[in-house]
Amino acid sequence: xxxxxxxxxxxxxxxxxxxxxxxxxxxxxxxxxxxxxxxxxxxxxxxxxxxxxxxxxxxxxxxxxxxxxxxxxxxxxxxxxxxxxxxxxxxxxxxxxxxxxxxxxxxxxxxxxxxxxxxxxxxxxxxxxxxxxxxxxxxxxxxxxxxxxxxxxxxxxxxxxxxxxxxx
Amino acid sequence: xxxxxxxxxxxxxxxxxxxxxxxxxxxxxxxxxxxxxxxxxxxxxxxxxxxxxxxxxxxxxxxxxxxxxxxxxxxxxxxxxxxxxxxxxxxxxxxxxxxxxxxxxxxxxxxxxxxxxxxxxxxxxxxxxxxxxxxxxxxxxxxxxxxxxxxxxxxxxxxxxxxxxxxxxxxxxxxxxxxxxxxxxxxxxxxxxxxxxxxxxxxxxxxxxxxxxxxxxxxxxxxxxxxxxxxxxxxxxxxxxxxxxxxxxxxxxxxxxxxxxxxxxxxxxxxxxxxxxxxxxxxxxxxxxxxxxxxxxxxxxxxxxxxxxxxxxxxxxxxxxxxxxxxxxxxxxxxxxxxxxxxxxxxxxxxxxxxxxxxxxxxxxxxxxxxxxxxxxxxxxxxxxxxxxxxxxxxxxxxxxxxxxxxxxxxxxxxxxxxxxxxxxxxxxxxxxxxxxxxxxxxxxxxxxxxxxxxxxxxxxxxxxxxxxxxxxxxxxxxxxxxxxxxxxxxxxxxxxxxxxxxxxxxxxxxxxxxxxxxxxxxxxxxxxxxxxxxxxxxxxxxxxxxxxxxxxxxxxxxxxx
Numbered sequence: 001x002x003x004x005x006x007x008x009x010x011x012x013x014x015x016x017x018x019x020x021x022x023x024x025x026x027x028x029x030x031x032x033x034x035x036x037x038x039x040x041x042x043x044x045x046x047x048x049x050x051x052x053x054x055x056x057x058x059x060x061x062x063x064x065x066x067x068x069x070x071x072x073x074x075x076x077x078x079x080x081x082x083x084x085x086x087x088x089x090x091x092x093x094x095x096x097x098x099x100x101x102x103x104x105x106x107x108x109x110x111x112x113x114x115x116x117x118x119x120x121x122x123x124x125x126x127x128x129x130x131x132x133x134x135x136x137x138x139x140x141x142x143x144x145x146x147x148x149x150x151x152x153x154x155x156x157x158x159x160x161x162x163x164x165x166x167x168x
Numbered sequence: 169x170x171x172x173x174x175x176x177x178x179x180x181x182x183x184x185x186x187x188x189x190x191x192x193x194x195x196x197x198x199x200x201x202x203x204x205x206x207x208x209x210x211x212x213x214x215x216x217x218x219x220x221x222x223x224x225x226x227x228x229x230x231x232x233x234x235x236x237x238x239x240x241x242x243x244x245x246x247x248x249x250x251x252x253x254x255x256x257x258x259x260x261x262x263x264x265x266x267x268x269x270x271x272x273x274x275x276x277x278x279x280x281x282x283x284x285x286x287x288x289x290x291x292x293x294x295x296x297x298x299x300x301x302x303x304x305x306x307x308x309x310x311x312x313x314x315x316x317x318x319x320x321x322x323x324x325x326x327x328x329x330x331x332x333x334x335x336x337x338x339x340x341x342x343x344x345x346x347x348x349x350x351x352x353x354x355x356x357x358x359x360x361x362x363x364x365x366x367x368x369x370x371x372x373x374x375x376x377x378x379x380x381x382x383x384x385x386x387x388x389x390x391x392x393x394x395x396x397x398x399x400x401x402x403x404x405x406x407x408x409x410x411x412x413x414x415x416x417x418x419x420x421x422x423x424x425x426x427x428x429x430x431x432x433x434x435x436x437x438x439x440x441x442x443x444x445x446x447x448x449x450x451x452x453x454x455x456x457x458x459x460x461x462x463x464x465x466x467x468x469x470x471x472x473x474x475x476x477x478x479x480x481x482x483x484x485x486x487x488x489x490x491x492x493x494x495x496x497x498x499x500x501x502x503x504x505x506x507x508x509x510x511x512x513x514x515x516x517x518x519x520x521x522x523x524x525x526x527x528x529x530x531x532x533x534x535x536x537x538x539x540x541x542x543x544x545x546x547x548x549x550x551x552x553x554x555x556x557x558x559x560x561x562x563x564x565x566x567x568x569x570x571x572x573x574x575x576x577x578x579x580x581x582x583x584x585x586x587x588x589x590x591x592x593x594x595x596x597x598x599x600x601x602x603x604x605x606x607x608x609x610x611x612x613x614x615x616x617x618x619x620x621x622x623x624x625x626x627x628x629x630x631x632x633x634x635x636x637x638x639x640x641x642x643x644x645x646x647x648x649x650x651x652x653x654x655x656x657x658x659x660x661x662x663x664x665x666x667x668x669x670x671x672x673x674x675x676x677x678x679x680x681x682x683x684x685x686x687x688x689x690x691x692x693x694x695x696x697x698x699x700x701x702x703x704x705x706x707x708x709x710x711x712x713x714x715x716x717x718x719x720x721x722x723x724x725x726x727x728x729x730x
Contacts, residue, residue, distance in 0.1 A: 068479060
């Protein structure tokens, strides 16, 4: 027999459409945890059809494990379809809310940086501003790195969601 | 068919009847009072077997399903009733058994309030069911039960749990009888390319070996497997779960494969150039060290479950779909083949390394005892518990027919056998079922003797009593320096003969090989006369299961033993 061929470990994004039943998220996430697949990011929400939700899961693993995950997820009764989105053909987005500590001197700097990232200022108080940013994970991470020196009070990231481009 | 208004419990029973259910196993309780009231009303159409413990009900339903291929049904109340089913459901899940577990739960307004006997049954059973449901609306009840049967029986079978809140079991709703959805063999995934590639690999092989598992039994494909083996002229090794899938008196049969496989099977795996896995899943108990498994061979995997492909062992090629259909289509593409030299080689191994029988000895030895069981208990369904006796049963007793060997292969559940024997006996029209057990396993669930006695079921328990937890003891002796930690049962040994009698069964004891046949005949007669029998067979605690592959070794590194 061929021993397990070595394939490189990489990022895989699975787009899973599921029947919008109670407990379906725990079925999917439970499968990942009990089979030892690590989830990097997970997001879930309704599709154009309110009876169907889309779960977007990012995992770091080799191709063989990814194939196993795909097939195991596909066996769940509530799962309609599992698609792996290749890097090039997918649009990947995440939303983050970042609350940054500010003072009268640096507030405008922060708002300026936010502008470069096309992040919206959604709340301003005497001691903080809150930014809302949408983009791929790298863009959000880059903004957060830039904000770190000012002091990030708290941040909330939604996890990645994605769709294939064109006919994909 | 006219629509009638029934309560939820009656709708449940009606939908069970739609699916041809005639027997259920269970245990009543608060949350299923309404269901039990309906069972009372329907008692002429559906027989409920009251077990001593919910776990026994789950194993009985499992044994019923394995003996027939039909779905087995068990019923339990909420809370502890449901949790007592858990081991039984997990057992069925690991061995792909179509089990329907019906549980009651507290009324909908009490859900999530830590109510009396409330537990999150669907949450607990999520990872051990093929699917599960909670029914909180009466209008969804009938359709949910129908779906449960479809899911349990289609594709790769598995257990499905339906949890029903108590208010739903009382609520009234219109019911109309429906014919069950037809389940056809899974063929959508069978592709022409896969079949062509499989046929090519088979026709090019010089030393093909078929390694067949429980999937052949589930697919009712034993006859086709035999034709297949003959046509391609290949030897056949079986897994424990596959016993019964191929006649064990055939010269092609090499015995079990893997950790306790025969030297012949394991050598054949290492020497073959094409390993055809049919309805088998390359369990760690078969492959041992994956890097050293079947190194000379290409692997062709035939299975109904796509997720089994490349899970444990990387395959060259596969055909995914119902095994019977796949073999049928392959047969149509393959010529009659001949592998004389290879079959001779395998025959030579068989002659050189037979399983020892010890038939001439005075002491009661497992092989001779099980050969006597095989002879005296002919026609019986065999169930087992888990441990040394289980492997000996696989080696020396085997299955008289497909679905005739019922054992917890995947989960390895001690205490499985008696419940399973009860279910198997009921499923086969109250015919003889023989549970091969050990003293450790037996005392885990021996309370089900009460069930067997109550329903006068022809069940014989054969306890291979070594006054020890033999399999663990064997490992302790071979790999843990003889430190027998907590495996000696002699101090707490029960008198199984008296125990049997206390439950209204008959107890027998065998200590010498010479008396085995006579006592077994008497035990059979008792059981078939309506008094279940327990035969306490005393064997040495130093008996070991051989052949054995030490953990982590390549499977041809077999310890043959004596």
